[in-house]
Amino acid sequence: MEVNLREGIDGLRFGMKQKDVEKQCGTPDKQYKDDEDNVVYLYNDRKIMLTFYEEEDYRLSYMASSHPELELFSSNIIDEEWEDVKQLLEKNGVKGFEKEDFDSFENYFNEDNWLTLAVEFGEVTRVEIGAIISDEDEFEWKFKE
Numbered sequence: 001m002e003v004n005l006r007e008g009i010d011g012l013r014f015g016m017k018q019k020d021v022e023k024q025c026g027t028p029d030k031q032y033k034d035d036e037d038n039v040v041y042l043y044n045d046r047k048i049m050l051t052f053y054e055e056e057d058y059r060l061s062y063m064a065s066s067h068p069e070l071e072l073f074s075s076n077i078i079d080e081e082w083e084d085v086k087q088l089l090e091k092n093g094v095k096g097f098e099k100e101d102f103d104s105f106e107n108y109f110n111e112d113n114w115l116t117l118a119v120e121f122g123e124v125t126r127v128e129i130g131a132i133i134s135d136e137d138e139f140e141w142k143f144k145e
Contacts, residue, residue: 001065001070001071003070003077003129005113005115006113006140006142007142008143009063012024012060013141013142014061014131014132014141014143015059015060015131015139015144016059016060018052020145021041025046028042028043029042030042037054038052046065048063049063049064060143061130062129063130064127066126070127072088073088073091073092075088077124078124079123079124080123082119082122085124096112098111104121105119105120105125106119114130114132114133116128
């Protein structure tokens with residue numbers, strides 16, 4: 001499963017509607033609405049969470065995954081050392097991370113790519129990416145119907 005920064009994960013692209021995702025992935029294992037009335041799909045086999053924003057006509061706007069075969073720049077990143085992943089990112093032009101520190105884990109956020117990497121005990125455990133918002137304050141949808 002390849003993370004495509006600013007676009008999505010594998011064939012899942014920001015801007016897809018629920019029907020588009022279901023056509024590609026099937027019925028989610030779990031579906032619910034969060035506190036902001038966004039629709040969230042969970043796919044257990046893909047270890048992925050997909051969020052469709054209510055205020056964006058339920059377009060796919062956010063993804064999070066902890067799948068062990070998740071790749072970034074054709075390299076595995078889940079369960080890899082943060083310092084190694086950071087070097088990979090920097091080598092590919094992804095620089096500048098804001099760090100949030102919690103008890104046993106940290107989150108590293110890169111705003112340019114709306115990328116968050118969750119790190120626990122020094123290893124990347126989860127990747128989250130969101131749709132990019134343009135300078136005109138509009139989402140940059142990657143999926144074309």
